[in-house]
Amino acid sequence: MKNAKTFDVVVIGAGVFGAWTAQCLLRTGKGVALLDAHGPANSRASSGGESRIIRMGYGPDEVYTRWSIRSLELWKDFFTRVNQPLFHRTGVLWLFRESEAYGLASEALLKKLKVPFDKLSRPDLEERYPQARYSENEYGIFEPESGVLMARRAVEQVVQDAVQNGMVYFHEAITTPEGRGRLNSVGTMNGESISAATFIFACGPWLPKLFPSVLEGRIRPTRQEVFFFGTPPGDTRFEPAALPVWIDLANENYGFPALDARGVKCALDRHGPAFDPESGERVATAEALAETRDYLASRFPTLKGAPLVESRVCQYENTSNGDFLIDRHPDFENVWLVGGGSGHGFKHGPALGEYVARLVTQGGATGPRFSLATKQKADERAVF
Numbered sequence: 586m587k588n589a590k591t592f593d594v595v596v597i598g599a600g601v602f603g604a605w606t607a608q609c610l611l612r613t614g615k616g617v618a619l620l621d622a623h624g625p626a627n628s629r630a631s632s633g634g635e636s637r638i639i640r641m642g643y644g645p646d647e648v649y650t651r652w653s654i655r656s657l658e659l660w661k662d663f664f665t666r667v668n669q670p671l672f673h674r675t676g677v678l679w680l681f682r683e684s685e686a687y688g689l690a691s692e693a694l695l696k697k698l699k700v701p702f703d704k705l706s707r708p709d710l711e712e713r714y715p716q717a718r719y720s721e722n723e724y725g726i727f728e729p730e731s732g733v734l735m736a737r738r739a740v741e742q743v744v745q746d747a748v749q750n751g752m753v754y755f756h757e758a759i760t761t762p763e764g765r766g767r768l769n770s771v772g773t774m775n776g777e778s779i780s781a782a783t784f785i786f787a788c789g790p791w792l793p794k795l796f797p798s799v800l801e802g803r804i805r806p807t808r809q810e811v812f813f814f815g816t817p818p819g820d821t822r823f824e825p826a827a828l829p830v831w832i833d834l835a836n837e838n839y840g841f842p843a844l845d846a847r848g849v850k851c852a853l854d855r856h857g858p859a860f861d862p863e864s865g866e867r868v869a870t871a872e873a874l875a876e877t878r879d880y881l882a883s884r885f886p887t888l889k890g891a892p893l894v895e896s897r898v899c900q901y902e903n904t905s906n907g908d909f910l911i912d913r914h915p916d917f918e919n920v921w922l923v924g925g926g927s928g929h930g931f932k933h934g935p936a937l938g939e940y941v942a943r944l945v946t947q948g949g950a951t952g953p954r955f956s957l958a959t960k961q962k963a964d965e966r967a968v969f
């Protein structure tokens with residue numbers, strides 16, 4: 586090993602989890618280095634998409650609703666400070682069927698936590714959003730304060746801002762640490778050594794490959810496809826001013842209005858086949874495109890046959906039930922494993938960063954839902 590460098594904390598992985606963790610640790614006065622093998626929010630990273638939803642509704646999961654509330658506040662403060670309009674307050678419209686348990690639980694929790702929302706009957710929906718079709722027993726819950734984070738660019742800003750404030754960033758790939766007890770340094774694939782008091786591996790879907798004995802089967806990356814469809818010329822009904830983000834759990838579908846003139850984004854929210862984030866080819870399948878098109882045509886008749894203008898293949902890094910992993914490595918007292926975003930982690934970057942920074946600087950045990958012990962190998966998705 587050459588060029589030993591020393592820090593208080595080294596964060597490995599500059600996706601949304603690692604970037605915000607580094608940013609929050611820096612604010613506590615720690616000397617922080619952040620490393621990424623391919624660059625912040627790169628094309629392979631789960632945080633590398635154009636846009637991600639931030640919504641407050643989480644069914645009965647109070648911890649995530651609270652983290653969404655906190656994160657929205659921190660995202661907005663951050664974007665104001667760096668003068669980058671990377672949050673679009675489009676509103677988020679949940680489409681539920683009468684007596685759908687998730688809808689009832691969300692409504693109760695939003696009320697309890699005083700999150701503003703409108704409950705929209707089917708006639709209300711038809712009046713507000715006439716460009717969509719609704720089924721017989723459908724109703725809406727509309728979150729007016731929620732919306733869209735411009736994901737890739739937001740993470741780049743978090744990293745850039747931290748660098749301007751003294752964090753060191755390295756474009757380096759870290760090899761799996763060996764041994765037990767206290768880890769003094771990590772090695773890069775270029776043969777360098779980086780020392781620190783604490784190491785945080787926030788490597789998203791790469792975590793099970795880096796730590797197979799601990800995480801193989803406990804974090805499972807799945808292939809997810811996202812499509813952007815062109816809208817008719819001059820038609821403003823699919824612009825953010827006229828259409829919010831929508832989430833349709835019963836049909837396992839969600840979508841975004843045509844932001845930044847990229848077309849209407851639509852995707853299936855169902856786990857795809859296993860996927861390798863490093864070597865996986867990112868060409869969308871005809872099957873997923875056809876299924877997404879069918880959904881879009883049934884929801885928005887005008888978009889029947891709309892041309893595909895872009896597609897992306899990304900991956901979820903799923904834990905058994907969708908809860909995040911934030912825990913110490915069982916073999917190393919000063920190594921943390923942070924990941925398991927499970928298709929809903931992006932919005933929570935700021936609150937997660939604060940949480941990890943608190944654990945690292947003040948000590949203590951992680952919450953039971955985030956512990957390694959609660960991560961099973963069987964898939965029982967419960968958090969959406």
Ligand SMILES: Cc1cc2nc3c(=O)[nH]c(=O)nc-3n(C[C@H](O)[C@H](O)[C@H](O)COP(=O)(O)OP(=O)(O)OC[C@H]3O[C@@H](n4cnc5c(N)ncnc54)[C@H](O)[C@@H]3O)c2cc1C
Nearest residue numbers: 598600601602622631632638759789899926929930931932
């Ligand atoms: C299609 C899709 C839609 C989604 N929609 C939403 C949404 O609407 N709302 C929401 O909140 N969430 C959403 N998510 C989930 C969210 O994007 C992820 O939970 C989140 O981005 C995970 O971030 P991460 O930092 O854990 O991982 P990543 O972003 O993957 O970052 C991990 C980083 O680690 C680096 N790395 C890996 N190995 C090494 C190594 N050995 N050395 C150095 N660096 C390494 C990688 O290069 C990568 O940059 C969605 C995800 C997908 C795929």
